[in-house]
Amino acid sequence: MAQNGLEDTAAVPLEPASQAALKPPETLRTGAGPTLCRDCLSYFPDGPLDCPACGSIRVICHAELAGLDIAHIDCDAFYAAVEKRDDPSLRDKPVIVGHAGGRGVVTTACYIARQFGPRSAMPMFKAMEMCPGAVVVPTDMAKYRQVSQQIKAIFLDATPVIQPVSLDEAYLDMSDEARGVSDPLPAMALAEAQRRIEDEVGITVSIGLSYNKFLAKLASDLDKPRGFSVIGEAEAKEFVATLPVSKINGVGKVTAAKMAEQGIETIGQLQDMPEMELVARYGKFGRRLAGYVQGEDGRKVNTDGTSKSVSAETTFRQNMNGADALKEAVGPLCERVGKRLADKGIAGGTVVLKLKTGDFQILTRNRQLPNPTQKADVIRYHAEALIEAEADGRYFRLIGIGVADLCSAIEADPPDLFSGLE
């Protein structure tokens, strides 16, 4: 999420990005290319920089506007926005959603709170030091899930091909083939959905529109909150060249640090490297990277919407070591995973253990099961075996357990002669 928003979305109708367009040079006022008014949804094939129909200056103007069809949607400070919607007294206050306890972390900070420094995943005590006036609201996942469904329903009116990434993020395939229609233009359908979400759900979203997922995600981040940004083919390569490597989906702290060691800070520095070299340097990921740095991304918007894994994790109040303590911690997580599998009517064929060490290294260990399962005690058995192999005295601050290789529950836990006997 962008960290540069200065006002809170719910409170202020105008955002800085459009202020820049307040007084465009007279020469640009006409003939600027295909233009869409985000307020009244009027479209001008060769439009001005403010809307002749309603006078709004919230217009999107881009030469390729009519031809781009992959979108990325990101809700603005989602959890905080939902809490503000439901409690108007919070509207103008800095709000932090997360667990308030000693080792709690910030799940979401609203845009007001962000001005003081708090960010997602920051330890709560640190966030409170930075922003002592913040109101801390506990997370209410059930509520966010329900709001997320409402938002999804609105986007479904724009296209049936939606790939949710998380509760507050999704990719949309707006192509004519995906939608089965070519009218309205993708940008217009998106702007309408964006407006409806503000009106009907009461929160704001930012939209990125481009010709692939990688660029669409970058675009949604450009103009947050309440943004609508477009990256076209003409400027894509030049545009990504200036970005820091950490903007690439898949370049985390570790890879970024490795690249920094090699003197690579911007994506531009990777653009001249042949794919072979990228693969040699960064492994299998190098192949995708080679495309990304050129602004290319062949990944499809995955319509089936099924998640690849189901997991649960917890951060310890105090770092823990020893197999027994870790096993005790994993028990309730297995129950949670089992319950969620049962709720969804699915099962997993691989158990995945995740551990974060005291110095923030993340380990994951997998184990394939003889039969897919949705049973908590089976997951737990394998989780414990995985823990046994890792619990060598190191201290861990987080443990997570999940299942991958998801399949239908019908294939799971084949009927057993002894079930009920033991």
Add this chain to the structure above:
Amino acid sequence: MKLTIERAALLKSLGHVQSVVERRNTIPILSNVKIDAGDASVRLNATDMDLDIVEAATADVSTPGSTTVSAHTLYDIVRKLPDGAQIDIDAAGDGQVVLSAGRSRFTLASLPTDEFPVLSGGELPHQFTLSAAELRGLIDRTRFAISTEETRYYLNGIYLHKAESDGTALLRAVATDGHRLASVEVPLPAGAEEVPGVIVPRKAVAELRKLIDESGDEVAVSMSESKIRFAFDDAVLTSKLIDGTFPDYQRVIPAGNDKVMEVECKSFADAVDRVSAISSEKSRAIKLALSGGTLVLSASSPEHGSATEEIEVAFDGDELEIGFNSAYLLDVTRQIEGEMARFTMADAASPTVMQETDDTSALYVLMPMRV
């Protein structure tokens, strides 16, 4: 220690003991085979601390003594030596063993014999004798059903125990993985009257099975609650038993199934085999539809298509459709030597019993699949 041994004799004995040795060992001595030269024979011993095999072979011993060398290395060398080779083994000391045959000469690192762990049998109070054929039957007709799932470690072996049927005392072997169960019995041998129920681990079963074929007619069995020993003419296998409680398997053998189908076993197995070519690799599911004297086997998979085959059976119940894992059906039919097999079923969700029509000493239970 110094001895000369014929390649074939060494290879056979070594073949048996070396498979006990785990490929990856954290304790170096467990990678080794102990060679113990007596007067006119040599004893080879390997162990993984749970399972121990000692096998004797004839050798020309000039200096009695003992040593240990890497089992897999030694086996590899002996395997590659030419047939008929005479092998000299000389443990002169200094942690080295020299092996020579023809123009080949190997110097192998050795470890002291006194480091080699002894899996002491302890007291083995129950002793009885089984014929090789009986033991083979007990193993062959049950081992396919042994569970490989570590979750239920107590199913990772064959449950050998005393039983009774119609007033006859029996020694019964049972194995199950929860999806199928196999139970085979022989008359209780003398000396086994008081045997405790024990679970013989899968690895011991596999090694035991190899020894049976190359030994005499009789096997001396002795056991306690924690160990079991099988003594053949030239070899002795000692194994720890699985420390666990085998579930009350009698309760999962259905007694009230009333739908009886009799089928010619070979043609049934062949049909299952053919139709299963289509079933999905993951589930291997196959459907049996019974109506009057006709059984229709069918399978379908989204990738491969579908298949059906019809065979004649003797069946007088109501129509029934029931699904099974075809691999499990074939595992059972492979054990049936007689001409006819009898299926006793209740419904599509309850366990089915399979038996050879003319031999009720073996019984198999199969859990149906949802198809």
